[in-house]
Structures are given as structure tokens and as C-alpha cells.
Amino acid sequence: MENTERIEAALEAALALQQGPEGPPLLAAAMRDAVFPGGARIRPHLTLAVAQACGAEDLNLAAAGGAAIELMHCASLVHDDLPCFDNALTRRGRPSVFAAHGERLAVLAGDALIVAAFQSLAHTGATQPQRLIPMISTLSVAVGAPSGIIAGQAWECEPRVSLSDYQRAKTGALFVAATASGAQAAGTDANPWRALGELLGEAYQVADDIRDVACDSEMLGKPAGQDVTHGRPSSAGELGLTGAVQLFDQLIAHASASIPACRGSAQLRTLLRMEAKRLVPNDLVRKFAPSVTRVVA
Amino acid sequence: MENTERIEAALEAALALQQGPEGPPLLAAAMRDAVFPGGARIRPHLTLAVAQACGAEDLNLAAAGGAAIELMHCASLVHDDLPCFDNALTRRGRPSVFAAHGERLAVLAGDALIVAAFQSLAHTGATQPQRLIPMISTLSVAVGAPSGIIAGQAWECEPRVSLSDYQRAKTGALFVAATASGAQAAGTDANPWRALGELLGEAYQVADDIRDVACDSEMLGKPAGQDVTHGRPSSAGELGLTGAVQLFDQLIAHASASIPACRGSAQLRTLLRMEAKRLVPNDLVRKFAPSVTRVVA
Numbered sequence: 001m002e003n004t005e006r007i008e009a010a011l012e013a014a015l016a017l018q019q020g021p022e023g024p025p026l027l028a029a030a031m032r033d034a035v036f037p038g039g040a041r042i043r044p045h046l047t048l049a050v051a052q053a054c055g056a057e058d059l060n061l062a063a064a065g066g067a068a069i070e071l072m073h074c075a076s077l078v079h080d081d082l083p084c085f086d087n088a089l090t091r092r093g094r095p096s097v098f099a100a101h102g103e104r105l106a107v108l109a110g111d112a113l114i115v116a117a118f119q120s121l122a123h124t125g126a127t128q129p130q131r132l133i134p135m136i137s138t139l140s141v142a143v144g145a146p147s148g149i150i151a152g153q154a155w156e157c158e159p160r161v162s163l164s165d166y167q168r169a170k171t172g173a174l175f176v177a178a179t180a181s182g183a184q185a186a187g188t189d190a191n192p193w194r195a196l197g198e199l200l201g202e203a204y205q206v207a208d209d210i211r212d213v214a215c216d217s218e219m220l221g222k223p224a225g226q227d228v229t230h231g232r233p234s235s236a237g238e239l240g241l242t243g244a245v246q247l248f249d250q251l252i253a254h255a256s257a258s259i260p261a262c263r264g265s266a267q268l269r270t271l272l273r274m275e276a277k278r279l280v281p282n283d284l285v286r287k288f289a290p291s292v293t294r295v296v297a
Numbered sequence: 298m299e300n301t302e303r304i305e306a307a308l309e310a311a312l313a314l315q316q317g318p319e320g321p322p323l324l325a326a327a328m329r330d331a332v333f334p335g336g337a338r339i340r341p342h343l344t345l346a347v348a349q350a351c352g353a354e355d356l357n358l359a360a361a362g363g364a365a366i367e368l369m370h371c372a373s374l375v376h377d378d379l380p381c382f383d384n385a386l387t388r389r390g391r392p393s394v395f396a397a398h399g400e401r402l403a404v405l406a407g408d409a410l411i412v413a414a415f416q417s418l419a420h421t422g423a424t425q426p427q428r429l430i431p432m433i434s435t436l437s438v439a440v441g442a443p444s445g446i447i448a449g450q451a452w453e454c455e456p457r458v459s460l461s462d463y464q465r466a467k468t469g470a471l472f473v474a475a476t477a478s479g480a481q482a483a484g485t486d487a488n489p490w491r492a493l494g495e496l497l498g499e500a501y502q503v504a505d506d507i508r509d510v511a512c513d514s515e516m517l518g519k520p521a522g523q524d525v526t527h528g529r530p531s532s533a534g535e536l537g538l539t540g541a542v543q544l545f546d547q548l549i550a551h552a553s554a555s556i557p558a559c560r561g562s563a564q565l566r567t568l569l570r571m572e573a574k575r576l577v578p579n580d581l582v583r584k585f586a587p588s589v590t591r592v593v594a
Contacts, residue, residue, distance in 0.1 A: 017441075018441045018442040018443060019442065020442075020443035021443075022444055022462070023442045023443025023444060023448050024442070024451040024452050024454070024455050024458075026451065026455055027442055027447070028443070031442065075408075079404055079405075079408065082404065084399075084400040084401045084404065085404075102381075102454070103381040104381045104382060104451075104453070104454050105451065105454050107379065107382075107404065108376075108447050108450055108451045108454075110408070111372075111408070111447050112441050112442050112447045112448075114408060114411045115411060115440050115441035115445070115447065116437075116441060118415040118437060119433070119434070119437030119441060122430060122437070123434070126430050129427075129429075130426075132426075133423045133426065133429075136415065136416070136419040136433075137416070137420070140314075140412055140413075140415060140416035141416075144314075144315045144409050144413060144416060145315040145317075145320045145321070145325060145328065145409050146315060146316060146319050146321075147317070147319055150324070150405050150412065151320050151321055151324060151409075153405055154321040154323065154324035156401070157321070157324070157401050157405075158321050158322070158323055161321075165319070
């Protein structure tokens with residue numbers, strides 16, 4: 001089975017635990033719309049790639065860990081799109097959950113997806129508690145306060161915020177969870193893998209800032225120019241597009257260098273290079289930052 | 298240590314896992330306001346009482362399980378009070394989290410409390426996975442779809458709903474979790490304890506309906522008459538106050554009869570009788586339903 005299929009199957013299995021004829025059908029529909037069809041599933045792909053690089057013999061637990069992280073990501077998008085935050089009517093080229101199902105079901109679908117993440121992870125990992133319990137801790141830290149994605153979103157409510165604290169929590173935390181839980185699912189030490197998650201999270205945030213400025217809404221599948229509209233800190237705003245592309249390439253280079261010695265390190269480096277070019281394509285660099293000679297070639 | 302102290306200590310420990318100088322202070326304040334000072338902590342008291350009745354040798358895990366259920370209850374109150382649901386400005390006699398901290402922090406505080414519930418339970422139960430993992434499953438089922446409290450709230454968004462489905466999910470689910478996880482924390486079978494949770498959940502809902510009609514806002518610590526205002530199904534509305542008090546007393550009698558044979562069954566029955574009189578006091582019955590001869594005396 002390919003990783004893409006593994007991830008989709010794990011997400012389906014997670015939602016299946018919360019489906020049933022006795023439940024309210026509109027909530028079930030809102031939950032499905034929040035998860036399918038997804039984006040690039042970048043975080044669960046990372047979890048599986050790290051688990052494979054660590055030599056995991058069975059990928060079910062890694063897939064469940066990656067799916068749990070993706071469910072948290074989906075939940076955060078649903079709540080971020082609410083009227084009190086971004087008031088975003090589109091997401092991934094379709095109506096946002098709030099636009100399609102109303103504010104009340106968007107609040108509840110996000111809540112239920114947070115529960116689904118823990119529930120499905122514990123369900124799959126029940127027979128391997130010595131791996132499962134650290135994965136639950138990793139997931140909790142990445143999502144809750146003081147430094148997970150919920151805390152990241154909460155920084156938008158504070159009178160003062162540092163760009164690095166904000167982005168580390170808002171985006172970086174789930175990437176650290178993705179690499180750490182891949183290692184934990186393989187039964188190996190998560191700590192040497194945290195730097196990779198941190199650097200990729202930062203790179204992903206910079207790529208998102210670049211795309212928010214350089215791409216139009218149709219290409220993004222969500223409204224463009226949101227950072228400026230909401231006065232949010234943005235590396236592309238601070239450094240300009242040229243500086244932001246240079247920073248992105250540096251972060252990818254550091255991420256690649258941070259990969260611990262392991263069975264599948266070469267393959268993981270190749271994957272990283274491909275992903276970097278998908279996130280910030282050469283075409284886009286030639287158009288908006290023509291003076292940059294890319295490190296990621 | 299008394300159970301009240303055990304519960305408050307477990308709640309403090311759960312919040313401590315999500316506190317830190319690196320986190321956004323307004324989110325931390327909103328989370329604390331959602332949890333402290335609490336109400337009667339009826340669900341965690343029930344978890345501890347069942348664990349004690351089952352002869353639990355160590356109450357830490359039961360306290361963590363009860364606290365996790367209470368955190369879910371607090372999270373649901375915070376989200377239920379949002380403008381898109383009840384738009385409630387007061388709760389437990391103080392400003393609701395939304396009124397005090399704004400809509401955005403109320404959404405995020407509720408989210409973080411759901412995470413805190415799983416995180417703190419897994420943290421305390423890490424050394425007893427054979428008890429912990431069923432408790433995580435119990436908690437998930439009680440909170441998520443298709444029949445937990447989130448589904449219960451979602452029934453309010455459906456065009457048609459049966460009173461019993463709505464109340465079983467919205468209130469009953471956490472009571473079933475409370476009795477079941479008490480048994481699971483003691484290492485015993487949860488199934489014989491589910492009926493007690495169901496009956497108490499139903500009784501508690503009926504008591505709430507009675508109080509919503511019979512008490513004023515000051516006594517309730519939240520706006521009175523909410524069921525009528527929001528057109529919600531209510532047993533006091535359907536049966537009148539006299540019928541609702543009779544139903545309440547019957548449910549308590551059935552709950553008491555459902556207690557499985559165990560070491561502490563007599564003590565648990567005494568506790569139940571006291572709790573019933575706290576929820577629907579004799580004074581209130583004499584005033585609003587004088588024709589009723591109480592079964593719970």
C-alpha cells in the first residue's frame with residue numbers, strides 16, 4: 001500500500017469511529033467536509049516517512065499517528081475559518097465548513113475532530129501502549145497550550161507577539177509532532193527528530209507567506225492576501241519575496257542536514273527536495289524573485 | 298484526602314500541563330476561568346464514588362479520569378455559551394468565558410480543555426495502560442459523535458430530534474462515562490455500571506429542567522428560562538413541574554436499584570439520596586409541586 005492510501009484509510013477509520021445511524025447527520029457531514037478531500041496531507045506523509053526511515057516494521061501505528069495530526073490540522077482550519085477569526089468562506093477551493101454548514105456545526109465539527117484524533121490513535125495503538133502513550137503526549141503538546149497550535153492561534157488575541165513564538169506554535173508544533181511521532185511509532189527516540197520538524201515547520205510557514213503574496217485565490221484554493229488583510233506577521237511582508245525565498249531554501253538545507261543517521265536517510269533527503277520544489281516551485285521563483293539562485297534545485 | 302480535594306488537585310494538575318511562561322497569558326486566564334471556581338463537580342465525584350465502591354486501592358487514576366470528564370464538561374459549557382449557541386453572558390454566577398474574554402478566546406479555551414482532558418488522563422495513567430486505554434475510549438465515546446455530548450449539542454442544529462436521543466447524548470453520555478471510568482480505574486468491568494450513569498444522567502437533566510423553570514437566575518448562577526427562550530425540549534415543559542418531580546424521584550429510585558453488588562454499595566446509595574435532595578430540594582417541591590409525596594425522602 002502506498003503512503004497516500006495508508007493516510008486516507010487511517011482518516012476514514014478515525015471518522016468511522018464517530019459515525020453511526022444514531023448520530024446527528026449534519027454533524028457527520030460537516031466532519032467529513034472538514035477532512036475530505038484533503039490538502040497535500042504533508043504532516044502525515046512526514047510521520048510515515050520518518051517511521052520508514054527509522055525502519056518501522058509495521059506502519060499502522062505511524063499512519064494512525066499521522067492521521068491524528070492531520071485531524072488536528074483539519075480541526076484548526078475549521079475553527080480558524082470561523083467568523084470571529086478569519087471569517088473565510090472558502091478553503092481548499094470549496095466552501096469552508098462554516099460557509100457550508102453554519103457557525104454552530106463548524107464549532108462542533110472542530111471539537112469532534114479533536115476528540116477523533118485522540119480516540120483513533122488510542123484505538124490503533126491499544127496493543128502497543130509503550131509506543132502509544134508517548135505519541136499521545138506528543139500530540140497533546142503540539143495542539144494545546146502553552147506552545148501548541150491552539151496557543152499559536154491565541155497569540156493573535158494578545159496585544160504583543162513575537163513572530164517566532166507565534167509561528168513556532170501556530171505551524172511548527174504540528175511538524176515537530178509529525179517527525180517525533182514517526183520515530184515513536186517505530187519505537188525509537190523522538191528527540192533527534194525534533195529539529196527536522198522545527199525546520200520544516202518554519203520552511204512551510206515561509207512558503208505559505210510567499211504563496212499568500214504571490215498566488216491568487218484560485219491557485220491557493222482559499223482567499224489570497226489574508227496576512228495583509230488580518231495584519232498578521234509574515235516573513236514575505238518583512239523580508240520581501242526575494243528574502244523570503246532565500247530563507248525558505250536555507251531552512252530546507254538545514255532540515256536536510258538535521259536528519260539523524262538512520263537506515264532511510266538518503267531516501268528522506270530526496271523526498272524533502274521534492275517537497276520543497278512543490279511548495280515553492282521554480283516557476284514562481286523565476287517570476288517573483290528572479291535574482292535568487294536556488295539552493296534547492 | 299477528601300474527594301473534593303482530590304478532584305481540585307487533579308484539575309490543577311491537568312491545567313498545569315498546559316501552563317508555562319512561553320504561552321499566551323490571555324488563553325491561560327480563559328482556561329482557568331472555565332474550570333475554577335467550578336460547580337458541584339458532580340461527575341468526578343461520581344467517578345470517585347464508583348471507584349471507591351469497587352474497592353480501588355489507589356484513587357489517583359480515578360481522580361484523573363473524573364477530572365478529564367469535568368474538563369470536557371467545562372469545555373462544553375464554554376462553547377455552549379458562545380454567541381452562535383446560547384449567547385449566555387453569565388455562568389455559575391459570574392461572566393461566562395465568552396463575556397469575560399471574547400468569542401475568540403472562548404473558542405480556543407474550549408479546544409484546549411478538550412486536549413487537556415486527554416493529555417492529563419494519559420499522563421496520570423501512563424504506568425497502568427491496561428486501565429488507561431479503556432478509560433480513553435470511554436471518554437472519547439462520551440464526548441464525540443455519534444452519541445457523546447458534542448453530538449448532543451449538534452442535535453440542536455437538526456430539523457427533527459427526539460427528546461430522549463437529545464438528552465441521552467447531551468447529558469447522559471458524560472454520566473455514563475463517569476460511572477464507567479470509575480469502574481475502569483478500579484480495574485473492574487465497566488458494563489454493569491452503565492445503567493447507573495444513564496439513570497443519573499436522565500435524573501440530572503430532569504432536575505436541570507425543573508430548576509430552569511422554578512428557580513430565578515440568581516439562584517441558578519446562569520440565566521433562567523433558557524429552555525423556553527431557545528425552544529429546547531424540556532421535561533418540565535412537557536410534564537409540568539409535578540410530573541417532572543415525580544419522574545425525577547423515580548429515576549433516582551431506579552438508579553439506586555441498579556447499583557451492582559459490590560463492597561461499597563450501601564455507602565453509594567446513601568450518597569445518591571443526599572445528592573438527589575441537593576438537586577431537587579424538599580423546599581422547592583413543597584412550593585412548586587405540593588401534591589407530590591416524595592420517594593426520595
